[in-house]
Amino acid sequence: MNRYPLWKYVTVAIALVFGFIYTLPNFFGESPAVQVSSAKVTLKVDATTLARVEEVLQAAGIGHDGIQLDNVGVKARFKDTDTQLKAKDAIERAFNPDSSDPQYVIALNLLTASPQWLTSLNALPMYLGLDLRGGVHFLLQVDMPGALQKRLDSTAADLRSLLRDKNIRHAGINRDGDRIVIKFRDAETRERASKTLADNSNDLTLAEAGQGDDLRLLATLKPEAEKKIAEFAIKQNINTLHNRINELGVAEPVIQQQGADRIVVQLPGVQDTAKAKDILGRTATLEIRMVDDSPGALEAGLAGNVPFGTELYTERGGSPLLVKKQVVLTGDRLTDAQPGFDGQTNEPAVHLTLDSAGARIFKDITRDNVGKRMAILLIEKGKGEVVTAPVIRTEIGGGRVQISGRMTTSEANDVALLLRAGSLAAPMDIIEERTIGPSLGKENIERGFNATLWGFVAIAVFMIAYYQVVGLVSVIALATNLLLLVALLSLLQATLTLPGIAAIALTLGMAIDANVLINERIREELRNGMPPQAALSEGYERAFGTILDSNITTLIAGLALLIFGSGPVRGFAVVHCLGILTSIFSAVVVSRAMVNLIYGRQKKLTKIAIGNVWKPGTATADGQK
Amino acid sequence: MEFFRIKKDIPFMRHALAFNVISLVTFVLAVFFLATKGLHLSVEFTGGTLIEVKYQQAADLERIRGALGKNGFNDYTVQNFGSSQDVMIRLPLRDAADSAQQGDRVMQALNLEAPGASLQRVEYVGPQVGRELAENGALALLVVIIGIMIYLAFRFEWRFALSAIIANMHDVIIILGFFAAFQWEFSLSVLAAVLAVLGYSVNESVVVFDRVRETFKKVRGMTTPQVLDRAITSTISRTIITHGSTQVMVLSMLIFGGETLYYFSLALTIGILFGIYSSVLVASPLVMWLGVSREQFVKPKKAAAEGVADDGACV
Numbered sequence: 033m034n035r036y037p038l039w040k041y042v043t044v045a046i047a048l049v050f051g052f053i054y055t056l057p058n059f060f061g062e063s064p065a066v067q068v069s070s071a072k073v074t075l076k077v078d079a080t081t082l083a084r085v086e087e088v089l090q091a092a093g094i095g096h097d098g099i100q101l102d103n104v105g106v107k108a109r110f111k112d113t114d115t116q117l118k119a120k121d122a123i124e125r126a127f128n129p130d131s132s133d134p135q136y137v138i139a140l141n142l143l144t145a146s147p148q149w150l151t152s153l154n155a156l157p158m159y160l161g162l163d164l165r166g167g168v169h170f171l172l173q174v175d176m177p178g179a180l181q182k183r184l185d186s187t188a189a190d191l192r193s194l195l196r197d198k199n200i201r202h203a204g205i206n207r208d209g210d211r212i213v214i215k216f217r218d219a220e221t222r223e224r225a226s227k228t229l230a231d232n233s234n235d236l237t238l239a240e241a242g243q244g245d246d247l248r249l250l251a252t253l254k255p256e257a258e259k260k261i262a263e264f265a266i267k268q269n270i271n272t273l274h275n276r277i278n279e280l281g282v283a284e285p286v287i288q289q290q291g292a293d294r295i296v297v298q299l300p301g302v303q304d305t306a307k308a309k310d311i312l313g314r315t316a317t318l319e320i321r322m323v324d325d326s327p328g329a330l331e332a333g334l335a336g337n338v339p340f341g342t343e344l345y346t347e348r349g350g351s352p353l354l355v356k357k358q359v360v361l362t363g364d365r366l367t368d369a370q371p372g373f374d375g376q377t378n379e380p381a382v383h384l385t386l387d388s389a390g391a392r393i394f395k396d397i398t399r400d401n402v403g404k405r406m407a408i409l410l411i412e413k414g415k416g417e418v419v420t421a422p423v424i425r426t427e428i429g430g431g432r433v434q435i436s437g438r439m440t441t442s443e444a445n446d447v448a449l450l451l452r453a454g455s456l457a458a459p460m461d462i463i464e465e466r467t468i469g470p471s472l473g474k475e476n477i478e479r480g481f482n483a484t485l486w487g488f489v490a491i492a493v494f495m496i497a498y499y500q501v502v503g504l505v506s507v508i509a510l511a512t513n514l515l516l517l518v519a520l521l522s523l524l525q526a527t528l529t530l531p532g533i534a535a536i537a538l539t540l541g542m543a544i545d546a547n548v549l550i551n552e553r554i555r556e557e558l559r560n561g562m563p564p565q566a567a568l569s570e571g572y573e574r575a576f577g578t579i580l581d582s583n584i585t586t587l588i589a590g591l592a593l594l595i596f597g598s599g600p601v602r603g604f605a606v607v608h609c610l611g612i613l614t615s616i617f618s619a620v621v622v623s624r625a626m627v628n629l630i631y632g633r634q635k636k637l638t639k640i641a642i643g644n645v646w647k648p649g650t651a652t653a654d655g656q657k
Numbered sequence: 658m659e660f661f662r663i664k665k666d667i668p669f670m671r672h673a674l675a676f677n678v679i680s681l682v683t684f685v686l687a688v689f690f691l692a693t694k695g696l697h698l699s700v701e702f703t704g705g706t707l708i709e710v711k712y713q714q715a716a717d718l719e720r721i722r723g724a725l726g727k728n729g730f731n732d733y734t735v736q737n738f739g740s741s742q743d744v745m746i747r748l749p750l751r752d753a754a755d756s757a758q759q760g761d762r763v764m765q766a767l768n769l770e771a772p773g774a775s776l777q778r779v780e781y782v783g784p785q786v787g788r789e790l791a792e793n794g795a796l797a798l799l800v801v802i803i804g805i806m807i808y809l810a811f812r813f814e815w816r817f818a819l820s821a822i823i824a825n826m827h828d829v830i831i832i833l834g835f836f837a838a839f840q841w842e843f844s845l846s847v848l849a850a851v852l853a854v855l856g857y858s859v860n861e862s863v864v865v866f867d868r869v870r871e872t873f874k875k876v877r878g879m880t881t882p883q884v885l886d887r888a889i890t891s892t893i894s895r896t897i898i899t900h901g902s903t904q905v906m907v908l909s910m911l912i913f914g915g916e917t918l919y920y921f922s923l924a925l926t927i928g929i930l931f932g933i934y935s936s937v938l939v940a941s942p943l944v945m946w947l948g949v950s951r952e953q954f955v956k957p958k959k960a961a962a963e964g965v966a967d968d969g970a971c972v
Contacts, residue, residue: 163917171786173783173785309758309761461783462781462783463782463783463785463786464781464782464783464786465760465779465780465781465782466778466779466780466781467760467776467778467779467780468777468778469711469775469776469777469778471711471775471777472709472777472778475915476915476917479913479914479915479917479918480914480918482909482913483909483910483912483913483914483918484909486909486912486913487905487906487907487908487909487910488906490905490906490909491902491905491906494901494902494905495902498898530917530918531846531849531921534846534910534914534918534921534922537906537907537909537910538853538903538906538907538910538925540906541902541903541904541905541906541907542857542860542903544899544902544903545860545899545902545903548895548898548899548902549864549895549899552892552894552895552898556891577867578863578864578867581812581860581863581864581867582859582860582861582863582864583860584808585805585808585809585856585859585860585863586853586856586857586859586860587856588801588804588805588808588856589801589804589805589852589853589855589856589857589859590853590856591804592797592798592800592801592804592852593797593849593852593853595797595800596793596794596796596797596800597793597797597845597849598789598790598793598845599701599845600845600846600849601845601846601848601849604846604849604853605849608853
């Protein structure tokens with residue numbers, strides 16, 4: 033009765049081999065590496081890049097422990113961190129000759145030192161969370177109302193030029209909260225405008241309001257349009273963050289959307305949080321507005337009497353400037369900004385490229401305002417800064433704009449970078465930050481490892497002393513559980529955090545429950561006078577129902593944690609849930625297989641080494657002696 | 658080796674009332690502390706900034722406080738954390754938009770006034786995140802309770818489900834009561850521990866209830882308290898060994914796990930100890946008082962065929 037069919041033994045053996053192979057990479061440690069990846073979408077990293085890295089290293093006389101190409105980029109391994117740093121400098125010089133415009137991201141990284149055949153089986157070490165390896169974690173909240181308002185502002189500008197093109201006279205277009213109000217003087221014009229707008233824009237819901245002289249058309253964004261804008265804003269911001277983080281040279285940055293309006297950024301290994309935050313936190317958005325040059329207006333503004341519809345700013349040179357509140361163009365319309373030189377004067381300049389809608393608006397604006405000034409503003413957290421306020425010399429068509437005058441080369445570079453990377457679709461705020469120093473990470477690994485190790489040893493000693501051979505079987509089953517759990521975590525590349533390690537320890541502490549249940553049941557059956565073989569079989573059979581029940585209740589708690597938990601709780605829950613699954617398998621199937629192997633073949637089994645089984649009858653007899 | 662040489666069933670149910678009174682008193686105390694002192698919530702829930710720095714030598718807390726005060730911080734707490742070299746600085750949320758930058762400003766201040774600090778950890782949580790975490794935590798607790806009740810009701814009977822949940826909720830309240838009474842820091846990982854304990858000690862009740870069901874089915878002519886006594890007695894060895902093993906693991910975390918896991922393992926320790934107590938000595942009497950009896954487990958048809966009387970006795 034205590035025999036397993038062959039297939040069950042084979043299943044157990046396969047599970048063990050699987051567990052062993054996928055746990056193995058965790059023992060090899062990591063070796064320092066340099067990673068070369070592309071900083072530009074247009075630039076692909078391929079076999080030629082690999083060859084070039086090899087050449088560069090050879091030329092510099094730096095030995096390496098292997099170069100490989102994967103979907104992230106080219107990675108070269110080195111024997112120690114000194115060589116790694118030297119190699120990074122050499123590669124940096126060769127690949128990015130112009131440091132102001134890097135083509136490649138050259139980053140320090142750690143690669144698993146496990147042999148190639150393991151890596152090719154996709155057997156990788158566990159993916160360590162930031163609290164174990166050190167680094168920065170940010171949660172950014174995208175200001176969606178802000179994004180929608182910005183969109184409404186630019187829509188209002190679009191409507192203005194549309195109505196002008198169609199020769200429809202209105203008495204003013206303004207954004208009021210989350211709607212655009214267009215005023216008209218007569219009903220017939222409003223009718224025409226309403227029709228034109230409906231034909232030209234699918235995103236707006238139009239409603240009529242007012243009477244007599246004060247006729248209005250209220251335009252609001254349709255819900256599906258709002259959704260589209262929100263999705264676009266998140267995508268655009270993630271793209272922008274990618275560009276900015278490339279500047280930092282992080283090997284494995286994680287930039288992901290979380291929920292409807294949040295972005296998670298994780299930068300493993302980054303220690304300079306101030307710089308990281310500075311680069312991420314530049315939540316600048318770009319706006320082009322007209323400068324109010326009307327005589328006397330600036331003087332009035334300086335005297336504290338800012339004319340209606342304008343704002344007072346200070347130019348970079350220090351001179352004050354009165355800028356109209358009405359936004360002509362926003363950063364959305366900007367597709368590129370590059371530093372360069374003016375073709376005629378050879379002054380440093382910034383070349384902007386606008387999309388087609390932007391180009392059309394820009395053409396109209398420049399045609400109507402030759403000789404006047406426009407201001408390019410960066411808006412950060414509600415505060416604006418005038419980047420530059422050039423004079424419009426001529427009508428500019430085609431969407432190619434050049435800004436020049438009173439700039440140094442490095443200023444031109446800065447402005448271009450800010451305009452390019454600085455154009456977020458919507459402002460963002462850091463709402464959560466976690467920074468873990470590298471030494472704390474190492475300490476955390478050590479602590480977690482020690483806690484698990486000593487707990488395991490203590491349990492093992494007790495189990496073997498108390499249940500003898502059967503106890504040893506339980507301990508091996510528990511070790512199998514650990515092996516399978518680590519293998520699963522490595523295979524799934526689930527992020528292991530300190531709470532995750534705590535969950536491993538706790539799972540082991542709880543998993544022994546199943547074996548104690550079984551062993552106690554076997555003893556009980558023996559006590560009731562059952563023959564050993566039958567007692568083993570009954571013990572496993574009867575305990576199984578209980579084990580299942582108790583594990584399911586624990587699993588319910590684990591799943592709830594997984595669904596509602598965030599951050600550290602989720603790290604705990606993932607391991608906890610996986611651990612429950614592996615523990616059912618190892619406590620029931622693996623330990624049974626071992627017991628069957630040890631005892632199942634003996635036909636006349638008289639005794640099981642499960643420790644002394646005390647029977648009430650014998651004890652009283654002993655006591656009486 | 659055999660620790661448990663129990664000759665007769667231990668009459669747990671005879672003292673059921675006493676156990677429940679003890680339980681009730683502890684519970685009321687826990688509620689009292691929760692109500693008067695409240696939980697000392699961590700930065701994760703309240704929002705704010707937490708900065709951990711390490712000095713090469715023993716840190717001069719007064720100097721650090723001075724440095725912060727001079728640089729315009731207020732409402733900060735500075736305390737040692739684990740050792741005399743480790744310092745934990747807590748700052749509340751501020752309305753100003755620069756709340757997210759506080760960590761850097763603190764480091765600047767320390768570098769000027771109390772140099773030698775290396776940054777170990779910064780945690781900044783904005784107000785909306787904190788609120789969400791608290792809400793999600795409460796939601797998780799609710800889902801666990803409902804999920805376990807449904808499962809137990811489906812697998813056993815409503816009496817068991819109700820008793821198990823009451824017993825284990827009382828564990829949860831008592832853990833929270835300890836955290837309130839001693840003003841230990843209640844963080845996200847403590848919440849995880851509390852929920853894990855909930856799942857774990859329900860599991861304890863399940864083992865006992867499983868045995869109760871089995872005893873009802875197998876042994877005839879016993880009164881309900883006798884059945885409960887028998888079930889508890891025959892599982893008591895397993896209960897103590899299992900919890901002992903889990904506790905050893907948790908103790909190991911308490912000793913080696915460092916500050917981060919300290920309150921986590923403390924919550925687990927309290928949970929495990931009260932888990933044994935409540936599932937054995939609180940849940941079982943509740944089942945009894947809710948009126949569990951043999952007929953609920955024996956199929957009536959079969960019973961009739963065997964001529965068993967209504968009260969489950971047979972001749």
